[in-house]
Amino acid sequence: MTISNGLQTKIEELKAKQEENTSTQMELAQYNQQITQELQEAREELEAAVVKTAKSPKAANRTAEKEARKKVKELEEEAESNQVRMQRLFSTGSGELSALRKEVLKEAGSEFLQNYKTEKPKILSEIEQAKADYLKGIKKLHDLTMEETQEAYYDISRDISAADTLAREYEPGVSMHLPLLTYRANGENYVGITEEEVLKAFRSGKIEKGSVKGD
Known part of the structure; x- marks a missing residue:
């Protein structure tokens, strides 16, 4: 069946939101790596400055x-803030996506069920x-x-x-016999219907x- 325009729009909105969240998460993760690297370098610079001051x-x-100490502190705070951003994005994004998924599936289930009820009698x-x-x-x-x-x-x-x-x-010598409907010497039988064929179509749609x- 063809889904409604409304449902298709919601699916596209959900996918767009997923892509947006994924992109933002990647940006924050990359920024986190950058901050981590800068913090490591700043700590090394601070350690060197402490040693230098101790000597002179x-x-x-x-x-x-x-x-150097101020820079380390600022970077530590920024790293902590970025972790909060990532957690907040995950929490908020997961909630929004879960709500959208629920809305999409609820509408899809309703549409498919209605189509089933309409088409099944036919x-x-x-x-x-x-x-x-x-x-x-x-x-x-x-x-x-x-x-x-x-x-x-034989009447005649x-x-x-x-x-x-x-x-x-001189009789015609024809008769009705079950193999006409079930025999498959060459793998084909276009006039017979076997239980196996019915069950395969019923259970697996094949x-x-x-x-x-022709099939």
């Missing part, structure tokens, strides 16, 4: 150490008609074989008082090869 505690060295009617046509066709084959051919021949035989041996010598001409 003059004003310039103390100022440099102070600036299909059952087709099956009912096909069954009737098939059984009537089998009956016509029986009538042609047994009544219009064999019985009709009896009418002219022919001996049984003579009648059998038509066995050789069951229907």
Whole structure:
């Protein structure tokens, strides 16, 4: 079936939101790597400044150490803030996406169920008609074989008082036999229906090869 425009729009909105969230998460993750690297470098610079000041505690060295310590603190705060951003994005994004998924699936379930209720009676009617046509066709084959051919021949035989041996010598010799509907020497049987074929179509939606001409 073709889904409604409204449902298609909601699906597209959901996918767009997913892509947006994924893109933002990637950006924050990359930024987090950048901050982590900068923080590592700043800590190394601070360690070097501390050592330098310890060896020579003059004003310039103390100022440099102070600036290095300030930079480390700022980067630590930024790294912590970015972790909060990532957590907030995950939490908020997950909630929004869950709500959208629920909305999409609720509407999809409703649409598919309505389509099922609409189409099922039509299909059952087709099956009912096909069954009737098939059984009537089998009956016509029986009538042609047994009544219009064999019985009709023996009616004439009896009418002219022919001996049984003579009648059998020239009889059409046709009959109804089950292998006509079930035999599959070459893997094909386009007129018969077996239980296996019915169950395969019913349970897995598959038509066995050789069951229907052209498939």
